Amino acid sequence: MKNISIIGSTGSIGTQTLDIINNDRDGFRVTSLAAGSNVKLMEEQVRRFSPLFVSMQSEEAASDLKVRIADTGTEVRCGAEGLDSVAADPKSDMLVTGIVGMQGIKPTMTAIREKKTIALANKETMVAAGSVITALARECGVKILPVDSEHSAIFQSLEGQSRKNVDKIILTASGGIFRGRSREELMNVTASEALKNPNWVMGKKVTIDSATLVNKGLEVMEASWLFGVSHRDIEVVVHPQSILHSAVLYTDGAIIGQMGLPDMHIPISYALYYPERMPVMGEKPDLAVLGSLTFEKPDTEVFRGLPLAMQAADAGGTMPAVFNAANEEAVSMFLNGKVGLLNIYDIIGYAMEKHRVVDDPDIDDIFEAEREARENAASWSAA
Amino acid sequence: MKNISIIGSTGSIGTQTLDIINNDRDGFRVTSLAAGSNVKLMEEQVRRFSPLFVSMQSEEAASDLKVRIADTGTEVRCGAEGLDSVAADPKSDMLVTGIVGMQGIKPTMTAIREKKTIALANKETMVAAGSVITALARECGVKILPVDSEHSAIFQSLEGQSRKNVDKIILTASGGIFRGRSREELMNVTASEALKNPNWVMGKKVTIDSATLVNKGLEVMEASWLFGVSHRDIEVVVHPQSILHSAVLYTDGAIIGQMGLPDMHIPISYALYYPERMPVMGEKPDLAVLGSLTFEKPDTEVFRGLPLAMQAADAGGTMPAVFNAANEEAVSMFLNGKVGLLNIYDIIGYAMEKHRVVDDPDIDDIFEAEREARENAASWSAA
Numbered sequence: 001m002k003n004i005s006i007i008g009s010t011g012s013i014g015t016q017t018l019d020i021i022n023n024d025r026d027g028f029r030v031t032s033l034a035a036g037s038n039v040k041l042m043e044e045q046v047r048r049f050s051p052l053f054v055s056m057q058s059e060e061a062a063s064d065l066k067v068r069i070a071d072t073g074t075e076v077r078c079g080a081e082g083l084d085s086v087a088a089d090p091k092s093d094m095l096v097t098g099i100v101g102m103q104g105i106k107p108t109m110t111a112i113r114e115k116k117t118i119a120l121a122n123k124e125t126m127v128a129a130g131s132v133i134t135a136l137a138r139e140c141g142v143k144i145l146p147v148d149s150e151h152s153a154i155f156q157s158l159e160g161q162s163r164k165n166v167d168k169i170i171l172t173a174s175g176g177i178f179r180g181r182s183r184e185e186l187m188n189v190t191a192s193e194a195l196k197n198p199n200w201v202m203g204k205k206v207t208i209d210s211a212t213l214v215n216k217g218l219e220v221m222e223a224s225w226l227f228g229v230s231h232r233d234i235e236v237v238v239h240p241q242s243i244l245h246s247a248v249l250y251t252d253g254a255i256i257g258q259m260g261l262p263d264m265h266i267p268i269s270y271a272l273y274y275p276e277r278m279p280v281m282g283e284k285p286d287l288a289v290l291g292s293l294t295f296e297k298p299d300t301e302v303f304r305g306l307p308l309a310m311q312a313a314d315a316g317g318t319m320p321a322v323f324n325a326a327n328e329e330a331v332s333m334f335l336n337g338k339v340g341l342l343n344i345y346d347i348i349g350y351a352m353e354k355h356r357v358v359d360d361p362d363i364d365d366i367f368e369a370e371r372e373a374r375e376n377a378a379s380w381s382a383a
Numbered sequence: 384m385k386n387i388s389i390i391g392s393t394g395s396i397g398t399q400t401l402d403i404i405n406n407d408r409d410g411f412r413v414t415s416l417a418a419g420s421n422v423k424l425m426e427e428q429v430r431r432f433s434p435l436f437v438s439m440q441s442e443e444a445a446s447d448l449k450v451r452i453a454d455t456g457t458e459v460r461c462g463a464e465g466l467d468s469v470a471a472d473p474k475s476d477m478l479v480t481g482i483v484g485m486q487g488i489k490p491t492m493t494a495i496r497e498k499k500t501i502a503l504a505n506k507e508t509m510v511a512a513g514s515v516i517t518a519l520a521r522e523c524g525v526k527i528l529p530v531d532s533e534h535s536a537i538f539q540s541l542e543g544q545s546r547k548n549v550d551k552i553i554l555t556a557s558g559g560i561f562r563g564r565s566r567e568e569l570m571n572v573t574a575s576e577a578l579k580n581p582n583w584v585m586g587k588k589v590t591i592d593s594a595t596l597v598n599k600g601l602e603v604m605e606a607s608w609l610f611g612v613s614h615r616d617i618e619v620v621v622h623p624q625s626i627l628h629s630a631v632l633y634t635d636g637a638i639i640g641q642m643g644l645p646d647m648h649i650p651i652s653y654a655l656y657y658p659e660r661m662p663v664m665g666e667k668p669d670l671a672v673l674g675s676l677t678f679e680k681p682d683t684e685v686f687r688g689l690p691l692a693m694q695a696a697d698a699g700g701t702m703p704a705v706f707n708a709a710n711e712e713a714v715s716m717f718l719n720g721k722v723g724l725l726n727i728y729d730i731i732g733y734a735m736e737k738h739r740v741v742d743d744p745d746i747d748d749i750f751e752a753e754r755e756a757r758e759n760a761a762s763w764s765a766a
């Protein structure tokens with residue numbers, strides 16, 4: 001029996017994690033949950049999984065939930081403190097970090113200090129604070145298991161292999177919904193056009209990041225920290241079918257890769273059961289039915305997310321946090337109709353240009369860089 | 384420094400093995416070699432690698448070689464006894480079995496008894512005598528490393544994974560040179576048409592087996608013994624590009640597979656250096672350049688090699704040896720222009736029909752079944 005805490009339990013990763021747990025009630029116990037504002041779904045989760053305590057982002061949401069679940073034994077907490085107490089939950093063995101954005105950094109650090117295994121789905125944690133997080137995990141002897149499908153695939157492709165034989169990592173990308181489009185064609189796309197993603201059901205932020213390839217840039221930086229490989233030894237290959245989830249090229253010319261249907265339950269389940277694998281009852285991939293897997297180089301002229309990310313990773317220090325924070329601001333400006341899709345790159349570039357890198361940053365330097373990047377991003381104008 | 388013996392040193396696997404060894408003279412020493420009748424190439428190999436002794440199949444070839452290399456310190460032996468002495472070579476750590484056909488069985492058993500690691504490229508050994516060989520290897524604590532590209536890929540896809548999580552093995556097939564042809568179109572093909580193989584440079588026998596898909600049938604049986612998986616849990620998928628060399632489907636829906644350029648040096652090198660990997664200087668695979676990988680179900684109506692193999696494996700005991708021996712006879716009849724390509728299936732079917740299976744056979748039962756199968760195959764007539 002594994003005891004599990006989840007931060008971001010009402011989001012995409014959180015709900016899929018609870019799907020898996022729901023199918024194996026003898027294997028897992030949910031000890032605590034944290035979410036943003038979705039009180040209704042949290043009520044359902046409390047009634048189904050009976051965690052010891054839960055936390056909501058705002059006091060209002062927490063008060064509302066308290067009334068709704070007054071008949072249960074589950075305690076309600078709130079705010080950053082509540083979130084942190086879920087991460088520190090003394091009853092849990094593993095923290096699933098399913099929240100989006102840099103708010104995941106502090107609870108992840110808390111959970112590492114408390115020696116919990118981390119099932120990491122919050123890529124911003126590694127992008128912005130990779131040096132701090134990996135050093136802390138090493139110090140505390142804590143395992144970080146990736147939940148992202150790409151990073152799970154890389155992790156699986158490295159199992160049983162010697163790291164010194166790794167030549168490079170091959171990170172696959174669906175190419176996003178605008179693959180093949182020119183810059184001109186992307187000038188006037190709207191948020192609703194950008195929010196249709198072909199292969200994966202994802203949150204809005206991630207869908208835009210996927211369309212701009214900023215997502216792949218973040219994943220390159222995440223993979224670099226997770227697997228101890230230079231970002232320059234990670235090659236992005238566009239693979240629209242999203243079947244080869246990623247791979248590793250070894251020095252002898254062999255590529256080991258992990259394939260599967262595009263279903264986040266698989267990498268989540270892999271992290272939850274690691275090192276075992278849980279049989280799925282659903283459909284299994286059949287290569288003869290899939291028919292064809294195609295691969296192409298990413299168009300980095302149009303989709304500047306990738307070269308900008310490489311530039312941020314080259315600069316190092318606090319720059320990846322700036323890249324990430326400026327992108328978060330820019331995406332929310334795009335979703336609110338304030339800027340165009342391609343302006344996202346301009347905004348990231350502007351914030352990076354304004355930033356003076358702090359080398360070997362501590363966590364306060366990172367948050368300060370983040371704050372400054374958001375400010376600069378917000379002040380960007382097309383003029 | 385690893386000491387290596389090779390049987391079949393002048394064949395396709397043997398020469399490629401020596402290529403690799405030639406590039407790493409500090410890593411390997413060749414202690415003994417055995418070959419058939421290619422005296423000229425054996426002379427070159429003796430001069431380059433200075434083995435302690437070598438063996439040729441016939442006395443004539445041995446005498447000829449003796450004269451040619453009289454100035455060297457290498458001893459020349461011959462016949463089955465000479466071959467067996469190479470397998471038993473007290474100086475060697477690993478035997479590479481690069482000879483084709485059932486003549487590989489006895490030397491492989493000898494080498495296992497002498498506790499040498501086996502780099503197995505002789506699939507008939509496992510097909511005909513899998514039960515005997517695997518039992519002996521277990522008893523002697525000997526590792527059998529596959530050299531076939533498909534089996535090497537499966538081996539690599541199982542590394543670091545728990546066997547109980549294996550759902551099935553996905554064995555890829557190029558489909559052979561006649562992929563997509565109808566039975567009518569194959570009625571009158573000649574040996575020379577059949578001997579053009581698109582992706583791999585191989586011997587004649589293997590090229591025909593690849594065209595008839597008998598090769599895949601043999602490989603299914605070989606994989607079944609090598610990896611302890613029922614032949615019914617091995618699925619053949621046609622993949623004309625020969626980039627995905629094979630894969631494993633796990634119970635959680637994840638496929639782990641090994642990709643690479645179609646170059647036998649890679650799986651041979653993997654076996655020679657296992658568990659390490661030797662950097663290749665040559666071209667490495669680039670998925671974006673390869674562009675597209677396609678997969679389809681094999682046409683088992685036209686290419687009956689596969690269903691006949693499944694039938695032989697279902698029957699078990701001595702039947703796989705009959706399948707293999709009848710095929711060897713039939714292929715040689717085809718190469719000599721005596722029968723048509725599709726008659727190969729008829730001849731195998733005929734020999735299988737005539738055979739009474741011996742369950743739990745010992746090695747003598749297997750050789751008796753082989754002898755009988757050859758006799759029956761030779762007596763087959765289209766009438």
